[in-house]
Amino acid sequence: MRATPESGPVISLSGVVTRFGRNLVHDGIDLDIARGEIVALVGGSGSGKTTLLRHIIGLTRPAAGEVELFGEPLHDGSVHEQIARRRRFGVLFQQGALFSAFSVGENIAFPVREERVATDDEIRQLVALKLAMVEMEPQHALLMPAELSGGMVKRVALARALALEPELLLLDEPTAGLDPDRSSSFVQLILGLRQELGLTVVLVTHDLDTLAAMSSKVAVLADRKIVSYASLEDTLKVEHPFIERFFHGEQGRRALARAREDG
Numbered sequence: 001m002r003a004t005p006e007s008g009p010v011i012s013l014s015g016v017v018t019r020f021g022r023n024l025v026h027d028g029i030d031l032d033i034a035r036g037e038i039v040a041l042v043g044g045s046g047s048g049k050t051t052l053l054r055h056i057i058g059l060t061r062p063a064a065g066e067v068e069l070f071g072e073p074l075h076d077g078s079v080h081e082q083i084a085r086r087r088r089f090g091v092l093f094q095q096g097a098l099f100s101a102f103s104v105g106e107n108i109a110f111p112v113r114e115e116r117v118a119t120d121d122e123i124r125q126l127v128a129l130k131l132a133m134v135e136m137e138p139q140h141a142l143l144m145p146a147e148l149s150g151g152m153v154k155r156v157a158l159a160r161a162l163a164l165e166p167e168l169l170l171l172d173e174p175t176a177g178l179d180p181d182r183s184s185s186f187v188q189l190i191l192g193l194r195q196e197l198g199l200t201v202v203l204v205t206h207d208l209d210t211l212a213a214m215s216s217k218v219a220v221l222a223d224r225k226i227v228s229y230a231s232l233e234d235t236l237k238v239e240h241p242f243i244e245r246f247f248h249g250e251q252g253r254r255a256l257a258r259a260r261e262d263g
């Protein structure tokens with residue numbers, strides 16, 4: 001019998017294989033992520049991190065292997081059940097991916113309007129609340145995406161990912177392009193939500209400060225597999241050329257030293 005959705009892993013990948021033509025990207029990915037973890041997914045550029053996130057949310061389907069979300073095979077169930085599952089996670093794509101023809105407010109309200117009928121007042125309040133969470137002003141709701149800076153696009157996309165109060169957040173480079181102050185506010189926001197809501201988070205990041213400050217586990221994607229899934233402390237002990245380059249280079253050593261001072 002399968003574990004109940006509440007007790008088993010939130011995300012379970014087994015034997016995931018991905019191929020684009022002759023390009024073998026994943027060759028047997030195994031990874032179980034438990035509720036409440038904040039997992040930093042790291043790997044070289046082009047190693048298949050974004051593609052893995054896309055599999056997890058069902059945007060793409062691996063050539064082989066299983067993907068389970070909340071204890072259920074991703075592609076099982078009726079359309080109705082799949083939509084219900086869709087409401088349980090929020091996503092921030094690598095490129096921000098706001099709807100350019102919609103204002104900031106309409107972008108944030110979009111997942112809510114898709115789910116239920118809400119009055120204009122309810123929507124206004126919700127949008128203001130989510131904007132406040134990402135340290136933006138209510139009047140920013142009226143701006144169009146083209147009028148935002150890169151960092152603001154990220155924050156609006158995060159506000160939208162949080163609109164339905166998800167159990168699971170998938171974030172692709174959430175702090176790329178944010179200044180250090182904004183990055184640390186982002187870290188505080190996510191840690192707070194984890195406390196409050198028991199949120200599970202998977203984030204792809206190259207930002208070692210963010211990684212060291214917030215992740216409970218690090219998943220290393222290299223050689224087309226997950227070569228290590230452990231706490232940061234234990235990850236550092238793993239001998240692998242990618243881990244060596246990523247964590248023990250100059251920038252890595254500085255970030256880790258800062259994290260040790262703070263925590």
Ligand SMILES: Nc1ncnc2c1ncn2[C@@H]1O[C@H](COP(=O)(O)OP(=O)(O)OP(=O)(O)O)[C@@H](O)[C@H]1O
Nearest residue numbers: 020023025043044045046047048049050051052094
């Ligand atoms: N739709 C697609 N069609 C063909 N090849 C693809 C497609 N999507 C991704 N790839 C290839 O799969 C590999 C992994 O891409 P992916 O975007 O997942 O990497 P990544 O780890 O997210 O990299 P980065 O850190 O640069 O964002 C790359 O070689 C890429 O060219």
Ligand SMILES: [Mg+2]
Nearest residue numbers: 049050051094
């Ligand atoms: Mg990517």
